[in-house]
Amino acid sequence: MNRESFLYVVVFTFLVAFVFVFVIALADGATAERVARNRELVTAQAFLNAVGRPEDDGATALQTFERLFGAVEGDSVIRARVDDQDVLVKQFRGDGLWGTITGVLAVDSGVTRIVGLDIISHSETPGLGGRIEEDWFKDQFRNERISAEGITVRKGEGTTDDDPDNGTVDGVTGASLTSAAMQVIINHEIDGLRKEAGQ
Amino acid sequence: MSNETIPGVLKKNLWTDNPIFVQILGICSTLAVTNNLTNTLIMTAAVVFVTGLSNITVSVIKGLIPRKVRMIVQTLIIAFYVIIVDIILRAYVPEISRALGPYVGLIITNCIIMGRAEAFAQSNPPMIALWDGITSGVGYMAVLVLIAFIRELLGAGSLMGYPIFGDGFTAWTIMVMPPSAFFLLGGIIWAAKTIMIKKEAA
Numbered sequence: 001m002n003r004e005s006f007l008y009v010v011v012f013t014f015l016v017a018f019v020f021v022f023v024i025a026l027a028d029g030a031t032a033e034r035v036a037r038n039r040e041l042v043t044a045q046a047f048l049n050a051v052g053r054p055e056d057d058g059a060t061a062l063q064t065f066e067r068l069f070g071a072v073e074g075d076s077v078i079r080a081r082v083d084d085q086d087v088l089v090k091q092f093r094g095d096g097l098w099g100t101i102t103g104v105l106a107v108d109s110g111v112t113r114i115v116g117l118d119i120i121s122h123s124e125t126p127g128l129g130g131r132i133e134e135d136w137f138k139d140q141f142r143n144e145r146i147s148a149e150g151i152t153v154r155k156g157e158g159t160t161d162d163d164p165d166n167g168t169v170d171g172v173t174g175a176s177l178t179s180a181a182m183q184v185i186i187n188h189e190i191d192g193l194r195k196e197a198g199q
Numbered sequence: 200m201s202n203e204t205i206p207g208v209l210k211k212n213l214w215t216d217n218p219i220f221v222q223i224l225g226i227c228s229t230l231a232v233t234n235n236l237t238n239t240l241i242m243t244a245a246v247v248f249v250t251g252l253s254n255i256t257v258s259v260i261k262g263l264i265p266r267k268v269r270m271i272v273q274t275l276i277i278a279f280y281v282i283i284v285d286i287i288l289r290a291y292v293p294e295i296s297r298a299l300g301p302y303v304g305l306i307i308t309n310c311i312i313m314g315r316a317e318a319f320a321q322s323n324p325p326m327i328a329l330w331d332g333i334t335s336g337v338g339y340m341a342v343l344v345l346i347a348f349i350r351e352l353l354g355a356g357s358l359m360g361y362p363i364f365g366d367g368f369t370a371w372t373i374m375v376m377p378p379s380a381f382f383l384l385g386g387i388i389w390a391a392k393t394i395m396i397k398k399e400a401a
Contacts, residue, residue, distance in 0.1 A: 009265045016272055174375075
């Protein structure tokens with residue numbers, strides 16, 4: 001058969017595309033459950049990190065998550081009691097520099113202090129904006145006072161902001177836009193949580 | 200039909216025709232993913248896997264591919280293997296999949312893979328094509344790992360996440376930013392070319 005004929009080209013291209021896409025669909029289907037479980041686990045661990053109860057072990061993390069927060073529906077605000085403290089926890093999503101940043105924010109019941117913050121996913125520049133997922137950045141939020149304007153992410157000086165009472169954290173050096181985006185996202189969530197808390 | 204030998208291909212891809220410092224291919228990923236050694240190792244291992252397998256696949260079905268659509272078929276085969284790698288990473292090593300983010304998908308656009316499929320696999324038998332793909336990938340890996348080693352060591356004071364220099368070390372911010380990869384790559388090309396010229400003269 002003539003390899004350059006119109007019919008051959010169409011049939012060949014169709015068959016090749018069909019076979020390869022079929023194998024991909026099989027592989028995707030076979031791993032779908034695992035991928036969903038991984039995503040659930042990452043979310044559960046983010047909730048636990050945000051309220052300061054980190055669990056490394058997957059099974060224990062899911063159990064503790066269930067016990068503390070029950071069934072979590074999307075982005076709704078969850079009221080939970082952790083270590084004798086009432087907290088409001090919310091999964092958030094917002095625009096970073098390159099893509100969506102998702103994470104979990106926990107505040108006390110009066111929305112006066114942040115309990116903690118964790119990042120679930122982002123697509124910021126690795127090594128620059130991507131450093132928002134590093135512990136030194138997230139730890140600055142722990143127990144930070146929320147001022148009237150919310151939280152300020154200031155231009156950092158290469159160190160971290162250790163003062164929990166000034167409502168300010170240091171941004172990431174070399175990633176001003178990601179730092180500014182974090183400020184907008186967190187303050188937006190704080191506004192929402194204040195409404196929820198009835199203030 | 201083929202006069203390519205196994206040691207000949209190895210030497211070409213690792214040294215005399217190295218995809219990075221001789222052919223200057225795949226530079227985008229050289230700049231983007233080399234600020235962290237762990238990510239670089241996994242990313243380049245994925246490239247070795249994809250170049251090898253796409254080469255052997257192209258070589259096996261080369262007699263059936265119509266000339267008009269051969270590039271698009273090569274792209275399809277490459278994309279197929281990249282998506283398989285992405286699915287495996289997502290299912291079995293989710294932390295690494297998270298760290299690499301969009302870079303896995305971007306392997307599809309790595310010019311080395313397409314270049315080897317078109318320049319080598321289209322005109323050589325399957326086994327030597329597989330070998331060519333793997334060694335091309337390794338030639339790419341060697342250079343990237345070297346750059347990543349220097350960048351992570353100076354940019355973060357660590358290697359594969361383990362601190363090396365301790366707390367007193369001031370990280371070189373420039374090293375985690377893309378320009379440093381430009382300087383290092385330039386330096387490596389310079390060094391490699393100097394050695395090659397000296398060898399030729401000797």
